[in-house]
Amino acid sequence: MxxxxxxxxxxxxxxxxxxxxxxxxxxxxxxxxxxxxxxxxxxxxxxxxxxxxxxxxxxxxxxxxxxxxxxxxxxxxxxxxxxxxxxxxxxxxxxxxxxxxxxxxxxxxxxxxxxxxxxxxxxxxxxxxxxxxxxxxxxxxxxxxxxxxxxxxxxxxxxxxxxxxxxxDDDDDRALDFARSKARSLRSVERQAALRRLAGQLGRRGFPGNVALSAARQALDELE
Structure with missing residues (x-):
């Protein structure tokens, strides 16, 4: 077929x-x-x-x-x-x-x-x-x-x-993978602005708000 x-x-x-x-x-x-x-x-x-x-x-x-x-x-x-x-x-x-x-x-x-x-x-x-x-x-x-x-x-x-x-059921893992791939480009952006931007990108890709925010925070934390 x-x-x-x-x-x-x-x-x-x-x-x-x-x-x-x-x-x-x-x-x-x-x-x-x-x-x-x-x-x-x-x-x-x-x-x-x-x-x-x-x-x-x-x-x-x-x-x-x-x-x-x-x-x-x-x-x-x-x-x-x-x-x-x-x-x-x-x-x-x-x-x-x-x-x-x-x-x-x-x-x-x-x-x-x-x-x-x-x-x-x-x-x-x-x-x-x-x-x-x-x-x-x-x-x-x-x-x-x-x-x-x-x-x-x-x-x-x-x-x-x-x-x-x-x-x-791996939305958390996939959201974090994506957040990590984008976080590096936000090094020079103020923390809260970077968090909002990254969480917004995840939300537009269909991740729930709590999943998007958690993944964005963890990805930014790993850069510090």
Missing amino acids: VHFVEDGGEQESLAPVTPLFRDRSSDASVAKSHESRERPAQRNVSGALSKSRGQSNRSSSDRHPNDPAPEATSATAESALLRKLRARSLSIREARAVIGAHISDADAQQELIDSFLERGYLDDAALAEQLIYSGTERKGQGRRAIAQTMMQRGISRDVSDAALAALP
């Missing part, structure tokens, strides 16, 4: 889902594994896109030149969705919006969605896990920010809650 990776707002190559919550020492081997499987995943979607384009072209060539242009077909909607998925992973809700721009019939929309689900091109549970990995490992975000991202992407509450339930 093929899954697609999302890194917040950035675009990444399509790749199978990687198990989360591993030892940090294994990051290098995981990255190598991602790289080794990246091209086959891209070829699968690229092949599907080429096939869809070919079907669309044949349909156009079969029409008489004087015939009026027909309403957009499932083939054109499929091509549009495949192009989107080559650039970034999509939730089911996002995919439905792409299809809806080409097909108005609800049954036809659902048929195409079901086809993409069966082929593994859409998977909200896998997307939720990728968003958690991106938020925790790359952005240093807390649960609240990650949950907000999943809601904005159209992932259902049930799916997002299940994914977050598997996330270790």
